[in-house]
Amino acid sequence: MTPTELAEKLHARDVVLLAGRLLLSLIFVHEGLELATHFEGAQKAMAALGVGTPLLVATIALQLGAGLSVALGILARLGAIGLGLFCLMTASLFHTNFASQNELLHFEKDLAIAGGMFILALSGAGRLAVDRVLIEMMKGRAGSKSETEAAPSESHLSAAGTSLPV
Template sequence: MTPTELAEKLHARDVVLLAGRLLLSLIFVHEGMQLATHFEGAQKAMAALGVGTPLLIATIALQLGAGLSVALGILARLGAIGLGLFCLMTASLFHTNFASQNELLHFEKDLAIAGGMFILALAGSGRLSVDRVLVAMRKGTDGASATADATTTVEPHLSTGVTSLPV
């Protein structure tokens, strides 16, 4: 058995996608929880940076919502795109003082996380995701009554095995 065959048998790709999703989302879920549970302090700190309360609330909602989306694999592609764009904006708005080694490091980390999120958006969440479970449940209830039309071919999606019409 070749390493590729072994990896396919063990579903290594899906396990790695799950681990990557969890690692990438951890920082956003944690930070969103910190901001939400220490809202007054976060509000003061953000005001010092010129960020108002409505944007702080939107940031918390994005970090928690998209972070959980990525972690659980529920619309993970959309969550990953949202968080990737958030990281690019954060880097370009708040971490531009490259004379400070700390700021440069934060800038580079934001770019790296954005890159990981964009790769995840392309790869999808894999088989170990809530989306996959929901599709399987839907196929179970719709599968008995649905018949495939000969003119519309249905192909499995590369990342999740979800069926979709060709574009």
């Protein structure tokens, strides 16, 4: 497919979904990298909040894994659900001192990000996603096999439009 053909097939929806995925995932990938590269400092700061090392490691894995999942469009729906739930838990566990304007702001931002993640989980990653490319490649291979050899293709969670009942 030439770049011109690709541009003709792209729709504004897919470009907006890509931009939204990248913007939503940026904070998680960045924070995951910061925690990982400054592990000892993060470990001390988290211990002061009552968070042990295993939960810190799980947080880093979730932020990097699900953040990249959303950004790249690989199992983006699952990554978005994981990060949405993470934001709800973070808001309710760490940002409930509403007497502090800063804490209230962090609480509200966590809720807003969770909302964006849940919307992404419903809408899917769109056409500009690694999942979509992999499915198209698999369809191409299946199409080149004979009828008896071709395996049925299954749509992926984040590959198409909303497949969830709404």
